[in-house]
Amino acid sequence: MSDIVLELRDVSRRFEVSQGAFKGSATLTAVAQVSLQVKRGEVFALVGESGSGKSTLAKMLLGLLPPSSGEILIDGTPIAASDRIAVARRIQPIFQDPYSSLNPRKSIAQLVGLPLVVHNVGDAASRRAKVVEMLDLVGLPRRLLDAYPGQLSGGQRQRVAIARALVMRPEVVICDEPTSALDVSVQAQILNLLLELKRELGLTYFFISHNLAVVEHLADRVAVMYLGRIVEERTRAGLFAQPGHPYTRALLESVLTPDPDLGVPDTHIGSAMANPMAEHAGCPFQPRCPTALNICKTTPPPVSALPDGWATCHLLQQEAVA
Amino acid sequence: MALLDVQDLVIDIPTAGGVLHAVSEVSFTVERGETLAIVGESGSGKSLTSLAIMDLLPRVAQRRATRLNFDGADLLTIPARQMRKLRGSRMAMIFQEPMTSLNPAYTIGNQLTEALRCHDDVGAEAARARAIELLERVGIAGAERRLLQYPHQLSGGLRQRVMIAMALMCKPDLIIADEPTTALDVTIQAQILRLLAELKKELNMAMILITHDLGVVARVADKVAVMYAGAVVERGSARAVFKAPSHPYTRGLLNCIPVPGRTAPGAPLGAIRGQVPNLIGRLAGCAFRNRCDFAAPECAGEMHFETPTPGHDVRCVRLAAQKAVA
Ligand SMILES: Nc1ncnc2c1ncn2[C@@H]1O[C@H](COP(=O)(O)OP(=O)(O)OP(=O)(O)O)[C@@H](O)[C@H]1O
Ligand SMILES: Nc1ncnc2c1ncn2[C@@H]1O[C@H](COP(=O)(O)OP(=O)(O)OP(=O)(O)O)[C@@H](O)[C@H]1O
Ligand code: SF4
Ligand code: SF4
Ligand SMILES: [Mg+2]
Ligand SMILES: [Mg+2]
Numbered sequence: 001m002s003d004i005v006l007e008l009r010d011v012s013r014r015f016e017v018s019q020g021a022f023k024g025s026a027t028l029t030a031v032a033q034v035s036l037q038v039k040r041g042e043v044f045a046l047v048g049e050s051g052s053g054k055s056t057l058a059k060m061l062l063g064l065l066p067p068s069s070g071e072i073l074i075d076g077t078p079i080a081a082s083d084r085i086a087v088a089r090r091i092q093p094i095f096q097d098p099y100s101s102l103n104p105r106k107s108i109a110q111l112v113g114l115p116l117v118v119h120n121v122g123d124a125a126s127r128r129a130k131v132v133e134m135l136d137l138v139g140l141p142r143r144l145l146d147a148y149p150g151q152l153s154g155g156q157r158q159r160v161a162i163a164r165a166l167v168m169r170p171e172v173v174i175c176d177e178p179t180s181a182l183d184v185s186v187q188a189q190i191l192n193l194l195l196e197l198k199r200e201l202g203l204t205y206f207f208i209s210h211n212l213a214v215v216e217h218l219a220d221r222v223a224v225m226y227l228g229r230i231v232e233e234r235t236r237a238g239l240f241a242q243p244g245h246p247y248t249r250a251l252l253e254s255v256l257t258p259d260p261d262l263g264v265p266d267t268h269i270g271s272a273m274a275n276p277m278a279e280h281a282g283c284p285f286q287p288r289c290p291t292a293l294n295i296c297k298t299t300p301p302p303v304s305a306l307p308d309g310w311a312t313c314h315l316l317q318q319e320a321v322a
Numbered sequence: 323m324a325l326l327d328v329q330d331l332v333i334d335i336p337t338a339g340g341v342l343h344a345v346s347e348v349s350f351t352v353e354r355g356e357t358l359a360i361v362g363e364s365g366s367g368k369s370l371t372s373l374a375i376m377d378l379l380p381r382v383a384q385r386r387a388t389r390l391n392f393d394g395a396d397l398l399t400i401p402a403r404q405m406r407k408l409r410g411s412r413m414a415m416i417f418q419e420p421m422t423s424l425n426p427a428y429t430i431g432n433q434l435t436e437a438l439r440c441h442d443d444v445g446a447e448a449a450r451a452r453a454i455e456l457l458e459r460v461g462i463a464g465a466e467r468r469l470l471q472y473p474h475q476l477s478g479g480l481r482q483r484v485m486i487a488m489a490l491m492c493k494p495d496l497i498i499a500d501e502p503t504t505a506l507d508v509t510i511q512a513q514i515l516r517l518l519a520e521l522k523k524e525l526n527m528a529m530i531l532i533t534h535d536l537g538v539v540a541r542v543a544d545k546v547a548v549m550y551a552g553a554v555v556e557r558g559s560a561r562a563v564f565k566a567p568s569h570p571y572t573r574g575l576l577n578c579i580p581v582p583g584r585t586a587p588g589a590p591l592g593a594i595r596g597q598v599p600n601l602i603g604r605l606a607g608c609a610f611r612n613r614c615d616f617a618a619p620e621c622a623g624e625m626h627f628e629t630p631t632p633g634h635d636v637r638c639v640r641l642a643a644q645k646a647v648a
Contacts, residue, residue: 017471017475018470019467019470047507049479049507049509049510050477050479050480050506050507051479051480052507055477141597153364153365154364154365155364180504181501182364182534183361183362183363183364183366183534184534184535184536184575184579185363185593185594186363186364187534187578187579188579188591188592188593191580191591192590195588195590210506210507210508210511211508212508213537213581214580216580216582216587217585217587218588240582250509251507251508254509254512255508255582256508256511256512256537256538256540256541257537257540257581257582258536258539258540258564258579258581259540259541259564260540260541260560260561260565261561262540264512264515264516264519264541264542265512266512266516267509267512267513269509274463275463275464277464277467
């Protein structure tokens with residue numbers, strides 16, 4: 001088996017967006033030319049701006065959305081060639097929103113057991129046993145088997161989502177903001193649970209989060225996304241010690257530690273959100289970058305190699321020359 | 323007089339298994355221009371508390387209080403028609419789940435302008451102009467184009483910003499924000515929190531911020547109320563609560579979060595053992611006692627607030643004993 005479990009080669013995804021009755025449509029680029037490799041057994045974290053394309057990327061990894069161009073490989077085999085069902089057996093999601101990702105009319109037992117039914121695994125009795133085993137694994141009391149999502153707290157619903165994701169024993173779990181809707185004591189339990197399950201089951205996580213303290217706690221490698229592009233990819237230690245890209249720096253500056261003597265920092269990158277429908281001749285971060293150079297308006301920054309990864313910023317090129 | 327005065331709020335929900343005491347002991351005040359943060363466990367009653375203030379509780383829920391005043395008006399007895407008028411014009415809410423208040427069938431523009439026009443006598447053009455202004459202030463690029471889009475065409479973060487813009491359409495006196503920045507990445511969270519603080523100042527608005535993010539609470543709140551199992555267990559200035567957390571639950575919460583430099587990567591995070599108690603049936607004593615390291619027989623008895631320093635209240639009968647152990 002190869003060391004690389006997931007690979008993206010130059011993957012892009014575009015959407016046609018209606019502009020209103022008489023204006024026709026425009027193209028929105030949600031993911032632009034992303035290449036990355038996820039190693040077996042690692043926690044690969046993806047952070048970035050709201051709307052930067054993280055969930056779109058996750059959906060493509062899950063085979064729920066085809067790329068507009070580029071290639072996605074699982075264990076070296078392109079996704080298009082392996083069928084949807086086969087993908088679903090090996091890659092399972094835990095989504096951002098425990099409220100909308102669970103069908104409110106299905107019981108917890110039905111929700112957790114659904115993948116088994118879809119994939120035709122076992123008979124009713126063995127499925128029920130498997131579901132009970134999963135509830136125990138994620139720390140949900142068995143009395144909730146016949147409860148409905150509406151009767152559960154946010155944390156309990158997220159445990160249901162985790163149980164459902166793991167019931168097929170996947171290799172890779174795509175976690176899209178798995179703890180962002182949870183309060184901290186539940187978040188701690190879920191993060192401890194995810195780390196424990198990873199050790200126990202040898203899982204690989206593709207972990208999307210906007211909580212950098214959580215990412216620093218959990219990740220082995222981190223990719224930073226901006227406007228559909230990956231602008232920096234580093235080891236955890238390297239990224240947090242010495243961020244290479246100005247956007248990464250702004251991200252790290254925005255982490256709010258629980259200190260009542262400090263206010264909310266101004267990251268100097270403005271609040272104007274990036275527009276995914278605009279064309280960018282130069283660096284896509286240029287309109288907000290506090291350290292932009294003239295060249296940034298006209299020329300896209302090339303990839304600069306760093307000891308533990310890479311980043312795309314003209315400043316790094318200049319440093320290399322100087 | 324406080325803008326909002328909530329005393330002994332109780333919310334009961336009859337269920338098949340008995341009465342759920344979702345909120346049993348909540349009291350706080352909020353002044354104009356002040357931010358109160360409510361923080362606590364999932365299911366502790368934070369959203370119900372805010373819905374009770376807005377009179378938006380689910381029909382089955384029963385609300386009681388010894389006092390529920392907003393700017394002198396008694397919200398316990400106010401006629402429904404007047405309450406509807408207050409809501410949206412003087413009190414506004416940013417919901418935890420954007421899709422519950424965004425209608426999937428209408429464009430963003432329709433919904434924003436409706437929010438204003440059903441309360442004020444404002445022309446369509448003026449309403450549209452204000453919608454664009456607010457979308458720009460919450461940092462949405464291409465605001466005019468976004469007016470024509472439907473909620474499902476926006477990312478989670480964009481929807482949340484639309485919600486914030488919608489709540490601000492009528493320049494309310496009190497804004498209740500239920501997890502307003504949860505879905506946003508941190509640079510935008512910082513911008514939105516600064517923006518809310520700015521607008522709060524500009525309009526001398528009071529804000530109740532519900533969040534599970536202790537970092538946000540520490541940086542933004544003037545006052546904090548920590549809720550557990552339907553009750554406020556600790557309340558005071560943000561400074562007091564973070565510098566001298568005194569309830570065992572509050573201290574447990576602070577140990578749960580990864581803090582770079584303090585927690586080792588990959589090491590288990592502090593956890594609060596056990597589970598939240600079932601709130602169905604009769605409740606007595608401290609609801610935290612099945613999880614508390616300091617629990618003693620007296621914790622099953624009558625609860626009251628201790629006041630370690632003026633303005634800092636802790637609902638624990640063993641504060642002195644805790645100090646002796648710690
Ligand atoms: N079905 C769709 N049609 C049109 N545009 C879409 C669609 N799905 C996503 N987009 C757009 O693609 C971009 C990326 O969205 P995506 O949901 O992947 O962002 P994200 O990084 O997950 O954001 P968040 O942190 O807010 O969840 C956004 O501009 C979004 O509006
Ligand atoms: N319509 C309802 N019917 C029955 N129980 C309900 C209803 N709405 C809320 N509850 C219960 O009331 C309690 C308080 O719920 P609430 O939504 O206020 O919690 P919360 O503190 O906002 O939690 P979270 O952080 O998960 O949003 C929970 O136990 C919840 O299950
Ligand atoms: S390339 Fe230029 S604009 Fe882009 S991040 Fe670097 S300095 Fe800023
Ligand atoms: S009252 Fe007793 S059980 Fe409750 S927090 Fe205090 S010591 Fe713990
Ligand atoms: Mg997303
Ligand atoms: Mg809530």
